[in-house]
Amino acid sequence: MNGFDWDWQFTFEVMPTILEAAKVTLLATLLGSCLAIVVGLSFALLRRSGFFLVRSITYWIVEFVRSTPLLVQIFFLYYVMPEFGISMSPLLTGVLALGLHYGAYLSEVFRSGIDGVEKGQWEASRALNLSVFDTYKDIVLPQALRPMIPATGNYIIAMFKETPQLSAITLLEMLQVAKIIGSENFRYLEPFTLVGVLYLLFSLIAAYGIHCVERRFPKEGITLK
Amino acid sequence: MSQPLIEFQGVEKRFGDTVIFKDFNFSVEDGEIVSIIGPSGSGKSTLLRILMTLEGIEGGVVNVAGEPLWHKRTANGLVPADNKHLHRMRHHLGMVFQHFNLFPHMSVKRNITEAPMRVQGKTKAEAEAIADELLELVGMSDKADMYPNELSGGQKQRVGIARALAMQPSILLLDEITSALDPELVDEVLDVIRNLAKKHSFTMLLVTHEMYFAREISDRVCFFDQGAIVEEGEPEQIFTAPKETRTQAFLNAYMSQ
Numbered sequence: 454m455n456g457f458d459w460d461w462q463f464t465f466e467v468m469p470t471i472l473e474a475a476k477v478t479l480l481a482t483l484l485g486s487c488l489a490i491v492v493g494l495s496f497a498l499l500r501r502s503g504f505f506l507v508r509s510i511t512y513w514i515v516e517f518v519r520s521t522p523l524l525v526q527i528f529f530l531y532y533v534m535p536e537f538g539i540s541m542s543p544l545l546t547g548v549l550a551l552g553l554h555y556g557a558y559l560s561e562v563f564r565s566g567i568d569g570v571e572k573g574q575w576e577a578s579r580a581l582n583l584s585v586f587d588t589y590k591d592i593v594l595p596q597a598l599r600p601m602i603p604a605t606g607n608y609i610i611a612m613f614k615e616t617p618q619l620s621a622i623t624l625l626e627m628l629q630v631a632k633i634i635g636s637e638n639f640r641y642l643e644p645f646t647l648v649g650v651l652y653l654l655f656s657l658i659a660a661y662g663i664h665c666v667e668r669r670f671p672k673e674g675i676t677l678k
Numbered sequence: 679m680s681q682p683l684i685e686f687q688g689v690e691k692r693f694g695d696t697v698i699f700k701d702f703n704f705s706v707e708d709g710e711i712v713s714i715i716g717p718s719g720s721g722k723s724t725l726l727r728i729l730m731t732l733e734g735i736e737g738g739v740v741n742v743a744g745e746p747l748w749h750k751r752t753a754n755g756l757v758p759a760d761n762k763h764l765h766r767m768r769h770h771l772g773m774v775f776q777h778f779n780l781f782p783h784m785s786v787k788r789n790i791t792e793a794p795m796r797v798q799g800k801t802k803a804e805a806e807a808i809a810d811e812l813l814e815l816v817g818m819s820d821k822a823d824m825y826p827n828e829l830s831g832g833q834k835q836r837v838g839i840a841r842a843l844a845m846q847p848s849i850l851l852l853d854e855i856t857s858a859l860d861p862e863l864v865d866e867v868l869d870v871i872r873n874l875a876k877k878h879s880f881t882m883l884l885v886t887h888e889m890y891f892a893r894e895i896s897d898r899v900c901f902f903d904q905g906a907i908v909e910e911g912e913p914e915q916i917f918t919a920p921k922e923t924r925t926q927a928f929l930n931a932y933m934s935q
Contacts, residue, residue, distance in 0.1 A: 573779035580730050580773040581793035581845060582765060591792060595783050673827065674783040 457642075464643045467634050471647050474630035479655070481544060481626065482613040485551030489612065490605070492556025497563035498589070518557035524618050526550045531622040543624035547616070555612045559605060566601040567593060596674035599667070606663030610656050627651065681744050683708040683849065683881050684729065690737030691724060691905075698724050699905045702738070706849075711875055711882045713892035713913070716902030717928060722885040723776075725902075726851040729883070730773045731764050742770050742849070772847030776854040778834040780826040786813070786837050787822040790844045797845070805844075812840035816870050832863030836870055843874075850874075852884035864888065871895065889932055893917045901925045 620629035631644035
């Protein structure tokens, strides 16, 4: 092993295995994002509940999740939950941990998005006797969505870059696979570089995608005829 | 004499330490058109907002159509109203806002059909038939598929009126509906209200700074100051021969502008 002799043949040899692992990384991110959005929206709405107890319990859950490391949450779900009779596959655990962790962050994004909708919109909805549910569904959320897009996108990209933490619970995602390849062949340069480049590539594509979504999204929100 | 349609009995309203109403009494008869004038901060808009259930009250009772608005009658007397009661009571009322508060992401037509469909369970066709009729009434038939940001202020407010009417309220609350408009757009909105007043037997409660309009349209004018009705009476009397010095001062200041 002497420094910078890049082996193209080895690179192409390991590429399919790493790309295969990239699917796991992307799948975890995709499912994690979906869960995070659902969790985030639920927390955001619970934070606005009319009941003080619901509001404050939600507040403390969000604070707790945000103030503890993701890795601790991953370990807890994977190693401690089986003691309570709940054991899950590494992927499911990973999706759950990412969804919960980033859901807590997203709830703040969603909350400020909802707060950003003018008070007059709530008043008009009330004057028209719309139910709280219809007010959120038809009036508030369609307008709150656009300002939420950039920050939500950033968190999803951040989540994507945190997936290597799932290697700690033996999930065979990109970095874990690269490490295994490295240790089997005593060459780390190519696999790790590949992983880095793939992360960069995916992040750039995702950032561009989010930018496009934001730009094409109507300024008034989801338009309803 | 029949029971008034709207009745404030000893109402108290505070914002923190600021007292808006204290032992406030006020009533409106069925079919009456009442204008409320007075300096800003006198509680004019708060009165409408209490009726529209946008602001609660700290004391007293407000009756609408013979039922307490903010309370429910029980065997143990009046208790604070729950959402269900407020929902039911709101059917009596419709409100047009100073800043329109149209839904910007909905077409003009959808702005009007939203509540009839969601609240009254009307079909799309039924709601759209109502919307078409109302858009014609406010002279906006050709703008049905446009979005609020494509309209002028006067047009927005005419849609606001149509939207409130779509729920068929018996009481229409108009909260400074021309205050946010450029002067040349005021008349197109007031014309709509004039028409309404002529054709329909609404009870209307309007807070306004358009003195000529108040004089022309109202059955009764109330001058508010510091959360109390200083003087009320027929428009001719209030505008030509106000009895109270505060009313005189206010009107003088207004007319000299």
